[in-house]
Amino acid sequence: MEADWIWGLVGGGLIGLGGAVFLLGNGRIMGASGILGGLIDGSGRSNMAERLAFLIGVLVTPMLLLPLYDGGVDTHLTSNTAVIIAAGILVGIGTRIANGCTSGHGVCGISRLSLRGIVATVFYILAGGLTIALFRHVLGVI
Amino acid sequence: MQRLFLALLSGGLFGAGLFVSGMTDTTKVQGWLDVFGNWDPTLAFVMGGAIVPMFIAWRLTAGRRPLVGGEFPAAPRPEMDHRLITGSVLFGMGWGLAGLCPGPAIASLSYNGTGGLIFMGAMLAGMAAAPFFGRQLDGLAAKV
Numbered sequence: 001m002e003a004d005w006i007w008g009l010v011g012g013g014l015i016g017l018g019g020a021v022f023l024l025g026n027g028r029i030m031g032a033s034g035i036l037g038g039l040i041d042g043s044g045r046s047n048m049a050e051r052l053a054f055l056i057g058v059l060v061t062p063m064l065l066l067p068l069y070d071g072g073v074d075t076h077l078t079s080n081t082a083v084i085i086a087a088g089i090l091v092g093i094g095t096r097i098a099n100g101c102t103s104g105h106g107v108c109g110i111s112r113l114s115l116r117g118i119v120a121t122v123f124y125i126l127a128g129g130l131t132i133a134l135f136r137h138v139l140g141v142i
Numbered sequence: 143m144q145r146l147f148l149a150l151l152s153g154g155l156f157g158a159g160l161f162v163s164g165m166t167d168t169t170k171v172q173g174w175l176d177v178f179g180n181w182d183p184t185l186a187f188v189m190g191g192a193i194v195p196m197f198i199a200w201r202l203t204a205g206r207r208p209l210v211g212g213e214f215p216a217a218p219r220p221e222m223d224h225r226l227i228t229g230s231v232l233f234g235m236g237w238g239l240a241g242l243c244p245g246p247a248i249a250s251l252s253y254n255g256t257g258g259l260i261f262m263g264a265m266l267a268g269m270a271a272a273p274f275f276g277r278q279l280d281g282l283a284a285k286v
Contacts, residue, residue, distance in 0.1 A: 005187045007164060009187045011163020011165065013191045025152070059157065065162065077240065101244050103245050116221075132179075
């Protein structure tokens with residue numbers, strides 16, 4: 001659709017605004033994997049309530065917006081459970097070992113011209129591109 | 143209380159942005175990564191749109207303190223390490239396989255069906271296991 005890039009920009013602006021609120025308000029970097037992961041491995045015990053409040057916000061606004069979309073929203077997630085599980089484990093381990101994901105390293109890192117954020121983003125995009133090329137075009141699994 | 147409200151507001155904006163930008167649609171994410179297929183540039187617009195307000199926000203931190211007090215995050219470390227590279231490669235592989243990263247996985251949880259829940263469960267398990275794998279990785283890196 002032609003409107004996709006406009007909604008991409010609008011949505012991106014909202015994501016950046018969310019990051020700006022978290023930074024200027026609470027002095028924290030808005031990284032989804034870090035905020036969630038800190039609750040899972042116990043490293044975020046000291047500010048658990050703040051993390052939970054953020055995560056509730058992420059979960060709830062799409063629920064509020066969903067009724068505005070006639071016919072709902074299709075995420076087109078694969079029905080292949082093995083692929084979903086493998087992908088989930090890789091995303092969980094990878095983002096925590098790298099200490100960031102698309103929001104932390106990507107949005108927040110690149111915008112402060114952090115070399116680590118830029119390098120991480122280059123590597124996860126390359127790895128994602130090669131994975132798609134291999135599993136879709138060579139193996140035909142996804 | 144103010145801290146919690148701002149966290150909720152931030153998360154709400156983040157979730158709304160992921161939703162309206164289409165980033166919870168895995169075909170858009172995989173479409174961006176799929177340069178040999180039907181390439182979809184949407185993700186670049188989302189990234190660009192998000193980086194602009196964040197760039198301004200980082201500029202505004204100079205000489206100020208966070209609204210609720212405390213300190214802003216320390217300056218980014220310059221050095222690269224095996225964790226950053228290996229972790230990003232593993233993350234990218236999972237991202238490509240399913241078209242989901244942590245933010246959209248949370249944002250879409252209410253309408254992503256059983257698959258979305260399974261992905262979340264697997265991702266949380268991976269996060270729980272990450273400290274162990276990180277230590278194994280450090281051991282390997284020390285030998286190389």
